[in-house]
Amino acid sequence: MIKPAMLVFLVPIIFGVIGGVMAANRGRNFIFWALLSALFPVFLLIIWFEKPLKEVEGHFRRCTSCGEWIKWLENPCHYCRGEQPPR
Numbered sequence: 143m144i145k146p147a148m149l150v151f152l153v154p155i156i157f158g159v160i161g162g163v164m165a166a167n168r169g170r171n172f173i174f175w176a177l178l179s180a181l182f183p184v185f186l187l188i189i190w191f192e193k194p195l196k197e198v199e200g201h202f203r204r205c206t207s208c209g210e211w212i213k214w215l216e217n218p219c220h221y222c223r224g225e226q227p228p229r
């Protein structure tokens with residue numbers, strides 16, 4: 143059974159984990175973003191729109207034609223319609 147008082151702790155932990163995982167998928171620091179998201183859930187939105195720092199296998203890579211960040215399996219690029227080499 144989840145008591146209402148537990149939600150006070152549970153909700154920040156859930157926000158923290160989601161924010162941390164999204165940050166890790168973008169090549170960013172898991173702990174740093176987990177803490178920010180737990181304390182200030184608005185950072186979930188910020189990290190969602192944040193561009194990756196580096197290519198993260200299975201999540202993000204750069205388009206080989208225009209250099210924009212695209213999803214790992216996105217083909218063609220939704221910015222320039224450029225075909226991506228298979229990975």
Ligand SMILES: [Zn+2]
Nearest residue numbers: 205208219222
């Ligand atoms: Zn492109």
